[in-house]
Amino acid sequence: MTLNSTAQPLGRLKRLEDIRTVWPNEALNFTPWLAEDDSLALLGETIGIDLEFVGREQWVGPFRADLLCIDSSTHMRVLIENQFGKTDHSHLGQVITYAAGLEAVTIVWIAERFTDEHRAALDWLNRSTAEGVNFFGLEVELWQIGASMPAPKFNVVSQPNDWLKATTERVEALTGTDQLKLAYWQAFVEYAKPVAAPLSMTRPQAVHWMDFSVGRSGFWVGARINTQKNVLTVGLYSNLSKEFYRQLLHQKVEIEADLGFPMIWTENPGKKQSQVELRLEVPDVRDDAAWAEQHEWFLTHLKTLHRVFSPRIKVLQEVPVGLSDAAPDEDDA
Incomplete structure (x- = not known):
C-alpha cells in the first residue's frame, strides 16, 4: 500500500x-x-x-x-x-x-x-x-x-x-569575570541588533570591549566595561597618526556642541592609540538586572558618536602612518 x-x-x-x-x-x-x-x-x-x-x-x-x-x-x-x-x-x-x-x-x-x-x-x-x-x-x-x-x-x-x-577550548575554559564579559556583550548584541544601524554588530567575545566601524580604517567607536571600578565608557579610538587626533581636537568645541556632552580627550604621547571618551559610573556592572539600562546608554551614545565623528574623520587629509597591531589597552581585570 x-x-x-x-x-x-x-x-x-x-x-x-x-x-x-x-x-x-x-x-x-x-x-x-x-x-x-x-x-x-x-x-x-x-x-x-x-x-x-x-x-x-x-x-x-x-x-x-x-x-x-x-x-x-x-x-x-x-x-x-x-x-x-x-x-x-x-x-x-x-x-x-x-x-x-x-x-x-x-x-x-x-x-x-x-x-x-x-x-x-x-x-x-x-x-x-x-x-x-x-x-x-x-x-x-x-x-x-x-x-x-x-x-x-x-x-x-x-x-x-x-x-x-x-x-572551542577558549570558550569552555572561561571562568568568572570572562564569562561575565561574554554574557554582557551577548546580551548587548541581542538588545541592540534590531535597531543598531548605522552600527555593524560584531561577534561578542570575553573581553572588556566591543568595537564598531566608523567609516574609515584605523578609527573605530567602542564600548568598554570596567568590572572592578564599575565604569562604562564609550569613545572614538584611533591608532593612526597623532596629527589626525590634533585636527579633531581643534574642532573640540564644535564636536562637543554636536554631541551634546563633553568628552575626555587623550592623545597618549608615545603610544599609537589616541581616544576621545565619555564615562559613566554605575552601581554594579555585574548586576544583570541593570544591563538593559546600561545597554540603552551604550547604544544611544555609540550612535551619537558615529553620527558626529564619522563625517569628520572621513575628510581628514593627513596620510596615516600605519595601523597598530595592538588591541585596546587592557585596563580591566
Missing part, C-alpha cells in the same frame, strides 16, 4: 559547475562582490573572524593585493587573495609577498580548487610561522535549489593548527 505524504515538497541541491556564470571575471566581478558587506560576513562566519573592509587592490610595491581587511576584534590586518581555477605557485608567492608587505597576520587564499601541494604548503606555513600568524585556504562554490538564485559557499581546506579546537 502506498501512503500519501503530507510533507512539504523538497528541492534538490545542485552545484553549479562553472562559477563564471555568476562572476564572469575574477578582478571585475568576483573581487568587488567579495568586498561587499554581506560577502565579507559570509567569509568571516566561515573562518570565525569578524572582518572590516579596508580596501581593494592595495599596492605592495609594484603589485596589488586583492583585498585588505581588519579583524574587528583585534584591529589587525587580514589579507584576502583570490583566484579562479586551481591554485598555482604564482599565487602562493603573491600571498606570501603581499602578507609581508602589508604586515598582515591573517592570510586568506581563495580558489575554486586547491591542489594537494598547495594545501600542504599552507599547512606547513601554519606549523612553521610565528604564533599569531594564520593561513587559511578556502574553496568557493555556487549551489542552488531548483531554479533558485545561486548561493555561494566557502569550504575550508586549510586552517591554523587546532583552530576550531582552540576556539
Whole structure:
C-alpha cells in the first residue's frame, strides 16, 4: 500500500559547475562582490573572524593585493587573495609577498580548487610561522535549489593548527569575570541588533570591549566595561597618526556642541592609540538586572558618536602612518 505524504515538497541541491556564470571575471566581478558587506560576513562566519573592509587592490610595491581587511576584534590586518581555477605557485608567492608587505597576520587564499601541494604548503606555513600568524585556504562554490538564485559557499581546506579546537577550548575554559564579559556583550548584541544601524554588530567575545566601524580604517567607536571600578565608557579610538587626533581636537568645541556632552580627550604621547571618551559610573556592572539600562546608554551614545565623528574623520587629509597591531589597552581585570 502506498501512503500519501503530507510533507512539504523538497528541492534538490545542485552545484553549479562553472562559477563564471555568476562572476564572469575574477578582478571585475568576483573581487568587488567579495568586498561587499554581506560577502565579507559570509567569509568571516566561515573562518570565525569578524572582518572590516579596508580596501581593494592595495599596492605592495609594484603589485596589488586583492583585498585588505581588519579583524574587528583585534584591529589587525587580514589579507584576502583570490583566484579562479586551481591554485598555482604564482599565487602562493603573491600571498606570501603581499602578507609581508602589508604586515598582515591573517592570510586568506581563495580558489575554486586547491591542489594537494598547495594545501600542504599552507599547512606547513601554519606549523612553521610565528604564533599569531594564520593561513587559511578556502574553496568557493555556487549551489542552488531548483531554479533558485545561486548561493555561494566557502569550504575550508586549510586552517591554523587546532583552530576550531582552540576556539572551542577558549570558550569552555572561561571562568568568572570572562564569562561575565561574554554574557554582557551577548546580551548587548541581542538588545541592540534590531535597531543598531548605522552600527555593524560584531561577534561578542570575553573581553572588556566591543568595537564598531566608523567609516574609515584605523578609527573605530567602542564600548568598554570596567568590572572592578564599575565604569562604562564609550569613545572614538584611533591608532593612526597623532596629527589626525590634533585636527579633531581643534574642532573640540564644535564636536562637543554636536554631541551634546563633553568628552575626555587623550592623545597618549608615545603610544599609537589616541581616544576621545565619555564615562559613566554605575552601581554594579555585574548586576544583570541593570544591563538593559546600561545597554540603552551604550547604544544611544555609540550612535551619537558615529553620527558626529564619522563625517569628520572621513575628510581628514593627513596620510596615516600605519595601523597598530595592538588591541585596546587592557585596563580591566
